Amino acid sequence: MSDSLFDRIGGEGAVDAAVDIFYRKVLADDRISEFFDGVDMDKQAAKQKAFLTMAFGGPNNYTGEDMRKGHAHLVARGLNDSHFDAVVEDLGSTLAELGVPNDVIGEVAAIAETTRNDVLGK
Amino acid sequence: MPAIEFEGGQYESEPGESVLDCLTRHGVSVNYSCRAGVCQSCMMVAVEGKPTPVSQLGIRETLKAQDHFLICSCVPETDMTVAVPDRAGSLFETTVVSLDRLSADVIRLRLARPENYDYRPGQFLNLTNAAGISRSYSLASVPELDDFLELQIRIVPDGQVSSWVANGLQVGDSVTISQSAGECSYVPGREQQSLLLVGTGTGLAPLVGIARDALRQGHAGPIHLYHGSSAVEGLYLVDELSAMDRVHENFQYYPCVSRGAVPDGVRAGRAADLVLQDFAKLPGWRAFLCGREDMVKGLQKKIFLAGASMQDIFADPFIEAKD
Ligand SMILES: Cc1cc2nc3c(=O)[nH]c(=O)nc-3n(C[C@H](O)[C@H](O)[C@H](O)COP(=O)(O)OP(=O)(O)OC[C@H]3O[C@@H](n4cnc5c(N)ncnc54)[C@H](O)[C@@H]3O)c2cc1C
Ligand code: FES
Numbered sequence: 001m002s003d004s005l006f007d008r009i010g011g012e013g014a015v016d017a018a019v020d021i022f023y024r025k026v027l028a029d030d031r032i033s034e035f036f037d038g039v040d041m042d043k044q045a046a047k048q049k050a051f052l053t054m055a056f057g058g059p060n061n062y063t064g065e066d067m068r069k070g071h072a073h074l075v076a077r078g079l080n081d082s083h084f085d086a087v088v089e090d091l092g093s094t095l096a097e098l099g100v101p102n103d104v105i106g107e108v109a110a111i112a113e114t115t116r117n118d119v120l121g122k
Numbered sequence: 123m124p125a126i127e128f129e130g131g132q133y134e135s136e137p138g139e140s141v142l143d144c145l146t147r148h149g150v151s152v153n154y155s156c157r158a159g160v161c162q163s164c165m166m167v168a169v170e171g172k173p174t175p176v177s178q179l180g181i182r183e184t185l186k187a188q189d190h191f192l193i194c195s196c197v198p199e200t201d202m203t204v205a206v207p208d209r210a211g212s213l214f215e216t217t218v219v220s221l222d223r224l225s226a227d228v229i230r231l232r233l234a235r236p237e238n239y240d241y242r243p244g245q246f247l248n249l250t251n252a253a254g255i256s257r258s259y260s261l262a263s264v265p266e267l268d269d270f271l272e273l274q275i276r277i278v279p280d281g282q283v284s285s286w287v288a289n290g291l292q293v294g295d296s297v298t299i300s301q302s303a304g305e306c307s308y309v310p311g312r313e314q315q316s317l318l319l320v321g322t323g324t325g326l327a328p329l330v331g332i333a334r335d336a337l338r339q340g341h342a343g344p345i346h347l348y349h350g351s352s353a354v355e356g357l358y359l360v361d362e363l364s365a366m367d368r369v370h371e372n373f374q375y376y377p378c379v380s381r382g383a384v385p386d387g388v389r390a391g392r393a394a395d396l397v398l399q400d401f402a403k404l405p406g407w408r409a410f411l412c413g414r415e416d417m418v419k420g421l422q423k424k425i426f427l428a429g430a431s432m433q434d435i436f437a438d439p440f441i442e443a444k445d
């Protein structure tokens with residue numbers, strides 16, 4: 001399976017390269033930054049890494065239930081589709097910055113999209 | 123909900139509850155201090171069941187491999203059987219070599235370095251008082267340069283461990299310390315990198331260790347050390363650090379005071395603000411931030427947004443013990 005999305009994108013190394021850029025974009029994004037106020041950055045960075053690994057089609061053990069539980073407090077604070085869209089957009093521009101081709105970005109966005117309902121508790 | 127088994131008892135956890143909260147809610151007495159995954163005094167071993175990744179952040183790789191984890195930071199996903207780790211090899215008896223005041227409320231405590239005691243300057247250890255209560259203190263000494271362990275301890279009024287140090291300890295007394303822990307230390311390599319060291323209060327302790335260690339190892343890039351205090355009287359080691367600044371071309375020391383008039387050579391303002399004023403962009407920098415939790419957490423985020431990589435920011439918040 002050397003042609004899995006995770007391998008094509010560059011595996012673990014790609015996640016490491018992307019996590020800084022992605023997390024910085026998210027924190028600086030006025031549309032969503034308030035959801036990160038007061039969170040522990042080290043723990044949050046570990047979660048971003050797990051999220052990117054999953055979105056890149058890599059090995060992960062996220063379940064829909066984890067997603068629901070993990071975001072329920074944010075949904076209570078008003079997390080909605082527009083915020084989800086902003087995160088997907090930041091993810092896309094992170095990958096573009098790293099020189100990932102458009103069709104591959106599309107594949108990543110499609111995986112991220114599969115978590116929308118669980119993240120938003122729908 | 124997952125059940126926790128500990129020393130023969132079975133305890134049902136509630137949704138979102140940590141292993142520590144579950145045990146204490148059931149009246150089980152266990153060690154802890156910060157409740158925030160920092161001090162490591164609540165470390166246990168998972169005999170059965172798997173610790174969550176978050177509960178293993180920052181602990182030694184060797185211990186991680188043996189399923190050690192921090193019970194204050196683990197919301198169990200499965201049933202677990204947990205146990206207090208074998209303390210043999212992780213606790214050390216040592217003696218007080220010297221005790222002196224660096225300022226009105228900061229004590230420098232030097233302990234004999236036990237044989238086989240490995241540490242990196244900037245890491246912390248847990249010091250246990252006569253009543254068996256432990257608190258974390260950072261190491262300002264450098265193993266290759268000093269044959270003692272140096273701690274700089276701010277006296278907190280009625281503080282269980284700090285006041286015991288101030289009022290109860292004497293040269294020659296024997297005390298118990300833990301193995302060192304923590305990621306806040308200088309790792310050689312990339313010796314041209316710019317280093318930013320920012321500390322408030324006794325947050326200076328790990329930074330002194332880190333700066334001396336980096337210079338000892340031939341770090342060639344600039345090293346900027348900011349020490350913040352609300353009042354001039356809170357600054358300490360001013361002469362020593364000023365001397366280091368004169369001797370080492372690449373070492374800069376900035377004492378900062380946020381309130382009242384400041385004497386010559388001291389900067390007016392909060393250290394965290396002055397840093398960002400002096401350096402708006404920090405890509406490629408390595409930063410060490412120590413001391414008050416709000417300063418450390420706030421600056422960590424700002425430094426990251428200014429371009430430093432997450433992996434290059436070492437944040438060491440001195441989180442107080444929580445009931
Ligand atoms: C990783 C780490 C490294 C640390 N390194 C150092 C160090 O190098 N030097 C150092 O001096 N401390 C350091 N600390 C803080 C130290 O561990 C203790 O929290 C501190 O000494 C107070 O402990 P105590 O037992 O004396 O007071 P406690 O008995 O815990 O507290 C007594 C009362 O004082 C309050 N209190 C506690 N701390 C403060 C404070 N700072 N200001 C105002 N009120 C307070 C408490 O809320 C409580 O009400 C570090 C903490 C951590 C987590
Ligand atoms: S790390 Fe758990 S109580 Fe401090």
